[in-house]
Amino acid sequence: GAGVSQSPSNKVTEKGKDVELRCDPISGHTALYWYRQSLGQGLEFLIYFQGNSAPDKSGLPSDRFSAERTGGSVSTLTIQRTQQEDSAVYLCASSLALGGNSPLHFGNGTRLTVT
Amino acid sequence: GEDVEQSLFLSVREGDSSVINCTYTDSSSTYLYWYKQEPGAGLQLLTYIFSNMDMKQDQRLTVLLNKKDKHLSLRIADTQTGDSAIYFCAESIGNDMRFGAGTRLTVKP
Numbered sequence: 090g091a092g093v094s095q096s097p098s099n100k101v102t103e104k105g106k107d108v109e110l111r112c113d114p115i116s117g118h119t120a121l122y123w124y125r126q127s128l129g130q131g132l133e134f135l136i137y138f139q140g141n142s143a144p145d146k147s148g149l150p151s152d153r154f155s156a157e158r159t160g161g162s163v164s165t166l167t168i169q170r171t172q173q174e175d176s177a178v179y180l181c182a183s184s185l186a187l188g189g190n191s192p193l194h195f196g197n198g199t200r201l202t203v204t
Numbered sequence: 205g206e207d208v209e210q211s212l213f214l215s216v217r218e219g220d221s222s223v224i225n226c227t228y229t230d231s232s233s234t235y236l237y238w239y240k241q242e243p244g245a246g247l248q249l250l251t252y253i254f255s256n257m258d259m260k261q262d263q264r265l266t267v268l269l270n271k272k273d274k275h276l277s278l279r280i281a282d283t284q285t286g287d288s289a290i291y292f293c294a295e296s297i298g299n300d301m302r303f304g305a306g307t308r309l310t311v312k313p
Contacts, residue, residue, distance in 0.1 A: 182246075189233075189235035193301060
């Protein structure tokens with residue numbers, strides 16, 4: 090079946106604007122994760138969902154970041170009043186369940202550039 | 205800083221073996237993973253090993269785990285130019301997955 094799909098693949102926005110990033114997980118995957126990858130850096134964990142619930146939001150960098158998931162499927166990551174330091178690749182992953190015995194399947198990411 | 209540590213760069217010649225090393229800090233990690241990232245793409249799962257194993261082989265890939273030293277390695281035999289990518293080590297602890305910064309493997313013809 091289809092893999093994890095993210096849209097848009099690229100987004101250029103002006104500083105101060107809001108952006109919304111979308112993730113379609115693999116059908117049937119209950120767990121969904123958002124990571125951020127800055128140039129030359131590893132993966133920074135942002136948030137995960139089990140179903141529609143995000144038990145721990147402490148990984149979000151600031152209160153300008155929010156995420157939601159509806160119907161146990163699609164998730165959106167919203168960044169308000171974007172700043173240049175928000176420029177990065179935002180990766181979404183899904184897995185059958187939470188826990189280490191369910192490998193993560195990643196989308197190709199959304200490359201966000203804030204000018 | 206990173207809980208999972210990897211060297212950032214590795215360069216090998218085509219046909220040689222590549223060994224990418226990783227150290228992790230949490231002895232309660234249950235699974236350890238290797239992911240591959242090609243330019244412009246997400247991370248692709250290569251292989252993983254359960255913490256009670258010390259070796260796993262899958263075609264050209266060999267994973268070695270030294271749990272005492274919290275050391276994980278990925279060996280790629282007969283490295284090809286198509287293996288050029290960034291390789292991420294990751295450890296799972298409960299519901300959490302922690303990634304290293306990635307090792308950029310360059311394969312020279």
